[in-house]
Amino acid sequence: MTDTIGAAEDSDIVDFLGAVTDVRRMIANLTLPVARRRGISERALGIVFLVHAGLDRPGLLVDFLSVLPSTITSDIEKLVAAGLLRRTLSPTDRRVTRLEVTRKGVAMQEESLRRLHEFFRAKAAGVSLDELHACIATLRKLSGEPQPSVPNPLRAGEATDRSR
Template sequence: MQYRSFVTDTIGAADDGDIVEFLGAVTDVRRMISNLTLPVARKRGISERALGIIVLVYAGLDRPGLLIEYLNVLPSTVSSDVNKLVDAGLLRRKLSPADRRVSRLEVTRKGIAAQQESLRQLHAAFRARSAGVSLDELHACIATLRKLGGEPQPSVPNPLREAGTTD
């Protein structure tokens, strides 16, 4: 007997084949992002995850504990990546004025340049691939992905958006 599970919601029943197609589509997008960001990271002698850490710190996840929680990795992983980013001049550690025992991370100008280069690569590819996709369709896709991910609101602040706006 073949096992079939179903997820039922307002659009009807999704079977295992739908889930596999969804996972394939998400993996394809992740692979595209990786193909565009990895050269930027390699150019700076860091990992793709380390480049992602720059983006996260810029967005406000400025303490190692927040990065560990968000990335769901071991503390030693974040510590190693942060040390490499500091050594490369892409991040700096700054003591918190409120509690001198707390170290905060800050993106340097060099780190911002790496982030901007990565965003330019992603933007160019995104523009080319999204021809014919309306802004409403894009926003619906984002909302759907958030709903499927269990995060109806962004889990990381978007410093490129003003608080309270979605457009």
């Protein structure tokens, strides 16, 4: 047996899926209370993060999340009503609606990130920063996306603008 993924057995793939599911569940357990306090879904919380990262048009969100346009429209309506997002018209094309995260939306994001950071600081203290970076690199390799599919606005120098 070699050290390549091609040599993985079904049990290895099931273990991988289990680990990914555990991480996904951990993230949901930490962020869902933040979303619920504001009366929105976990997906809607994710939309706020995506808009902040630069996916600021409904069509970009539809493509990225692979959902129906009506789903995004409904989520955006709820986020606007909750004061977490606002709609603006593009200064260059009045037919294009852009989305912006409000101060209230930024505060919600910061609370979610704070909860995740507290978890990592307390529960994952045995994981080094190098191990975390190696995990990120491995997940990107497995996804076939060597670079993040969404810009990270918290990284200095990384573009947050998407092609429009």
